[in-house]
Amino acid sequence: MSAVIEVMKPSRLCTLLVSGVHAAAALSFLLLPDAVRHVWGWPVWGLLLVSLGWQIHRRKSGIRRLALQEDGGLCLEPGLSGERTVGLLPSSVVLERVLWLVWQEEGRRVAMVLFxxxxxxxxxxxxxxWARLRGPARFGVEPAPGRGGISSVRDPA
Incomplete structure (x- = not known):
């Protein structure tokens, strides 16, 4: 038995963070001397725009559905053509308002941040x-007594 979780929408917090970092980079470039801005102007602005465009593209093409399995498996995009099952690695982090889910896929480490x-x-x-209790169990990482499982911050009861 597994529970399907729909990732409903892109995170507003993540959008603010990405936009803020790009705005800070643009502002820091504007504060450089005129000679530096004149020489590096177009490449820097182009790189900023490409970076921002890449972030927007990645967010639109991201995973939108998860199925949490009892054995600790995580099914990505259940019921769709790209469906696959992975297992969380112990480097996954669970905090009160954000999760970093890390798994191994096709020989490389993949991370997904959820707000x-x-x-x-x-x-x-x-x-x-699920991430604290079931996720790490598949790889033999059991929560220590009185602890939250993978790297975590205890949330209020």
């Missing part, structure tokens, strides 16, 4: 509990 504002509150709590 609380992407999911319904009930789905968010279910995903947090």
């Amino acid at each position: 609380a504002d992407q999911l319904l509150p009930g789905d968010w709590r279910q995903l947090q509990r």
Whole structure:
């Protein structure tokens, strides 16, 4: 039995963070002396635009559905053509408002960050509990007594 979690929407917090970093980079470039801006102007602005465009593209083409399995497996895009099952690595991190899910796929490490504002509150709590208790179990990483499982911050009861 598995629970399907729909990643409802892109995170507003993530959008603000990415936009803020790009704005800070643009502002720091504007504060450089005129000679430096004149020489490096187009390449720097082009790189900033490409970086921002790449971030927008990655967010639109990201994973939108997860199925949490009892054995600790994580099914990505269940019911769709790209469906695949992976297992979380112990380097995954669970915090109160953000999760970093890390898994191995085709010989490389893949990470996915999820913010609380992407999911319904009930789905968010279910995903947090699963990641702490079931996720690491597949790779033999059992939660220590009195601890939260993978790297985590205890959330209020």
